[in-house]
Amino acid sequence: MKSGIYIHIPFCARKCRYCDFFSYAADESTKLAYIKALVREIEAYGKIIRKSENKVEISTVYIGGGTPSVVPAEYIDEILRAISLAFCNGEKFQGQEITIEMNPATVTQDKLEKYRESCINRISIGMQSANDKELELLGRLHSYDDFVACYEMVRKTGFRNVNIDVMSALPRQTISSYEDTLQKVIDLDPEHISSYSLIIEQGTPFYGLYGENGSKKSELPDEDTERDMYDLTVEKLAEAGYERYEISNYSKAGMYSRHNTSYWKRTPYHGFGAGASSFWGNKRWKNTSDMKKYLQLDPERLEEIRTEVEDITRMDAMSETVFLGLRMTKGISKKEFFEAFNEDIHAVFGKEIEKHVKAGTMIEEGDRLFLSERGIDVSNYVFADFV
Ligand code: SF4
Incomplete structure (x- = not known):
């Protein structure tokens, strides 16, 4: 992987x-x-x-x-x-x-x-x-x-x-x-x-x-x-x-x-060092920012330096795919969303997409969904609807 x-x-x-x-x-x-x-x-x-x-x-x-x-x-x-x-x-x-x-x-x-x-x-x-x-x-x-x-x-x-x-x-x-x-x-x-x-x-x-x-x-x-x-x-x-x-x-x-x-694009990553975050499998975690604790790191017990370990649910993964993907000007591919989750993006976020397309903050064009210039201006407000 x-x-x-x-x-x-x-x-x-x-x-x-x-x-x-x-x-x-x-x-x-x-x-x-x-x-x-x-x-x-x-x-x-x-x-x-x-x-x-x-x-x-x-x-x-x-x-x-x-x-x-x-x-x-x-x-x-x-x-x-x-x-x-x-x-x-x-x-x-x-x-x-x-x-x-x-x-x-x-x-x-x-x-x-x-x-x-x-x-x-x-x-x-x-x-x-x-x-x-x-x-x-x-x-x-x-x-x-x-x-x-x-x-x-x-x-x-x-x-x-x-x-x-x-x-x-x-x-x-x-x-x-x-x-x-x-x-x-x-x-x-x-x-x-x-x-x-x-x-x-x-x-x-x-x-x-x-x-x-x-x-x-x-x-x-x-x-x-x-x-x-x-x-x-x-x-x-x-x-x-x-x-x-x-x-x-x-x-x-x-x-x-x-x-x-x-x-x-939600590619997995490993973060090393104090305070570094990782995303692997269906988990996210953050290493401790306590320097004393980090310096004493025991290689046999890596779990001791991990904090904020979080299971990512299927719904979390779908939300992340949308609000992280919308940061990119090309936005997200509906086909790729379907391939990842075996579900149509409209079946999951239909209401939210409709709201933002109508408001002119999002554009749906062929396979792609992306923010309009207005949507970029208020991107945090748009993202909040998909969290
Ligand atoms: S203090 Fe913060 S902004 Fe300044 S160089 Fe260090 S990391 Fe960068």
Whole structure:
């Protein structure tokens, strides 16, 4: 069975002010102990998989975080070797998409060369903005010039599949400063661009400033401006030859993220590391985010680090197929739904589909069901009807 692998590296050089991901600044000995625990987890899981009848074929590996580039490149190599031994008989990766996320402030030429030797073939760089004032406000560790230097190093090292992350709806961001960021990204000509709106998460320093009762809430762009920024993204990136294939993701022809697409298509995946989620068989689970507990991981008792183990019912699986599939601009195939569940999608979700087609938020065309532009604007409201 095809599977993706997600590796979580929960370390960052410093916490950004808007971030609620599981990540923190750790000392070198914690990083080393963590990599050792991670390798133990991969090896132990590999043993289980090799004994089971379900053979696993790894299609993608995604090393995310946190900031994976904050640990030495040798640690990343160790992890990839453990994956190869556990799932690919120790053979060199061939044909898999292997991505690593990086923060421009933590990259060196030497690290990039080592990544290539480790078979990494896709780089995802968090740029977020081309405006230094916005970067400072976000608490990012890099300037725009640092980002450009990093991008040039990545290209010089020979990487031909690069994603750049940008953010919109930032405090004090204007349409024109966002347009400038987009233009600068387009000029760099990456294969893939992700653009997400800032979400003010509880528990972050930003929440006190820009959350519900935040003292500086008025500095956030209003809803109409946020929508204009989204429309501008779609328009500018289309003009520059990028296809929007998911609500927030754009790529040159064929250069979509295979790993992220596999989430939206419900391909199984194994997540390794503290806080990583997995989806395999009819179960989902999440590893503990308790670092102390994770570092003590006993390879004979992997179940001890698993939390939030959830059985996926047939109805859950059908719902997920629809609301994850609708994230993609091509939406879902009614035929594929039938092949997966032996049931017509209209027999299960007929009322909901009719409601949204009538409201103009969903389009039914031949075999496909997908969100309209209006539906993308209110996608969370549409998805809620299928949960
Ligand atoms: S670099 Fe990324 S993961 Fe780390 S704190 Fe900033 S936003 Fe969060």
